[in-house]
Amino acid sequence: MDEWILGEKFNTVYPHHGSIQSLWEKKWKSCRGVKDCYSESYTEAFLSTAENLSSEAELAEKRGDSETAVRLGFRSACVFRISRFPHLGPQDAGLKRHAFERQKEIYLRTGALMKCPIDAKFIQFSHRLDQEGLEIPVLQRLPLGHGDRPHPVILIMTGLDGYLTDNTALTDRLIQRGWAVVLCEIPGTADCPTDPKDVSSPDRLWSSVIEWIKEQACFDPDRIVAWGLSAGGFYAARIAFTHAGQLLGAVAQGAGTHYFLSPEWLSRADGHEYPCSVTEALASKYGFDSVEELISQGQEKFSLVLSGITKLPSCRLLLINGEDDGLCPIEDSMELADQVSGRELIIVKNRMHMGNPDAQPQVIKWLTELLD
Structure with missing residues (x-):
C-alpha cells in the first residue's frame, strides 16, 4: 500500500504500549507493575476482585434482591473477562482458562435472572470433520412475548477477545427491537469447536448453526441476518457470499478482509490502539505456531479477496x-x-x-430497514 488512509498514525506507536503500567496510566491507571497481558500474573491481579463481586451477587440473590444480583453478577463477569484478556483459544489451559470458566458460570447464573433470560444451547456440529468438536456452544435471547410468533434472528459472530459472555448491552438493544439473538464464537477463539487452520471450517460451522436456527419454531427462517463484530466481521463478510441464499443480509463491522493480514500492516499493528500485542493473538486465533508464520502466510491463506470468494453472488x-x-x-x-x-x-x-459508539446506531438503523 503506497499510502494508508490512517496516514502518519500508521507509523505511530500509541503511548499506552510498552508495558501494562503505561497502558494503565494512559487508559486504565496503574496496574501493579505487571508488564505482559499474556502472563498469569496479569490474570491473577484481577481474580480476587472478580470473586468478591461474585460472592456479593450470590448473597443478593439469596435475599431476593435480583436487581442487585444482576448488577453485581455482570460486574464480576466483566472483571473475569478482562482477566483472561486478550485472547483464549479452544486448546488453551492455565489460569486464563480458569478465569473464562468462572466467567461463563457467573454470566449464565446472572443471565437466568433477567426478564429476557440468556440461555445456553449446544448445537450438534453436523458438518464437522473428525478432528473437530462435537458441539457448538451458543447463547440465545428472545424478546418478551416471544411465544406469539417467530422472530427475526440476528446471528452475532463474536470477536478476537469478546466472546459469548461479553455482549449483554448489545443483545439488550436487539431484543428491545423484537429480534431474537443467537451468539456464536468464531474459529480459533474460546470454545469454538472448529479447526482454526482449516480455511473452510467457518463454512461448516455456519451451515450447522443456520440449520439449527431454521429448525427452531421461535425463529423466522426467512429473516436471518449475520452481524460480525471485529474479528467476527471477517466471517460476516465471508458468509455473505458462502451462504448468500440462506441470509437476508450481513453486517461486517470492523472487518479485516485482505490488507489486515499483509506483512506491511502486521509489521505496525502492534503499535496501534489494541492494548496488547495483537499479532500474537491473531497468530493463535488463525492456528499459526508463531507471529512470523502469520506474517509470512496469513494473507495468502485467509484473504477473502485472494480466495476468490468475493466473486460469488452475495446477500x-x-x-x-x-x-x-x-x-x-x-x-x-x-x-x-x-x-x-x-x-x-x-x-x-x-x-x-x-467505529463505535457512532457505528452501532447506524447498524441498528440498517437492520430496522431490512427486517421491519
Missing part, C-alpha cells in the same frame, strides 16, 4: 468501520465494497476500530 452486505482503525484498515472495507454489487459502505469519521 445484502453492510461494511462499516472507523476511518482511523489501527487493527483492520478501512481499506479492507473499501476494497470489498469495490468488488461487491449491492454492497453498502459506511466509514465513520474520527473513530478507531469498529
Whole structure:
C-alpha cells in the first residue's frame, strides 16, 4: 500500500504500549507493575476482585434482591473477562482458562435472572470433520412475548477477545427491537469447536448453526441476518457470499478482509490502539505456531479477496468501520465494497476500530430497514 488512509498514525506507536503500567496510566491507571497481558500474573491481579463481586451477587440473590444480583453478577463477569484478556483459544489451559470458566458460570447464573433470560444451547456440529468438536456452544435471547410468533434472528459472530459472555448491552438493544439473538464464537477463539487452520471450517460451522436456527419454531427462517463484530466481521463478510441464499443480509463491522493480514500492516499493528500485542493473538486465533508464520502466510491463506470468494453472488452486505482503525484498515472495507454489487459502505469519521459508539446506531438503523 503506497499510502494508508490512517496516514502518519500508521507509523505511530500509541503511548499506552510498552508495558501494562503505561497502558494503565494512559487508559486504565496503574496496574501493579505487571508488564505482559499474556502472563498469569496479569490474570491473577484481577481474580480476587472478580470473586468478591461474585460472592456479593450470590448473597443478593439469596435475599431476593435480583436487581442487585444482576448488577453485581455482570460486574464480576466483566472483571473475569478482562482477566483472561486478550485472547483464549479452544486448546488453551492455565489460569486464563480458569478465569473464562468462572466467567461463563457467573454470566449464565446472572443471565437466568433477567426478564429476557440468556440461555445456553449446544448445537450438534453436523458438518464437522473428525478432528473437530462435537458441539457448538451458543447463547440465545428472545424478546418478551416471544411465544406469539417467530422472530427475526440476528446471528452475532463474536470477536478476537469478546466472546459469548461479553455482549449483554448489545443483545439488550436487539431484543428491545423484537429480534431474537443467537451468539456464536468464531474459529480459533474460546470454545469454538472448529479447526482454526482449516480455511473452510467457518463454512461448516455456519451451515450447522443456520440449520439449527431454521429448525427452531421461535425463529423466522426467512429473516436471518449475520452481524460480525471485529474479528467476527471477517466471517460476516465471508458468509455473505458462502451462504448468500440462506441470509437476508450481513453486517461486517470492523472487518479485516485482505490488507489486515499483509506483512506491511502486521509489521505496525502492534503499535496501534489494541492494548496488547495483537499479532500474537491473531497468530493463535488463525492456528499459526508463531507471529512470523502469520506474517509470512496469513494473507495468502485467509484473504477473502485472494480466495476468490468475493466473486460469488452475495446477500445484502453492510461494511462499516472507523476511518482511523489501527487493527483492520478501512481499506479492507473499501476494497470489498469495490468488488461487491449491492454492497453498502459506511466509514465513520474520527473513530478507531469498529467505529463505535457512532457505528452501532447506524447498524441498528440498517437492520430496522431490512427486517421491519
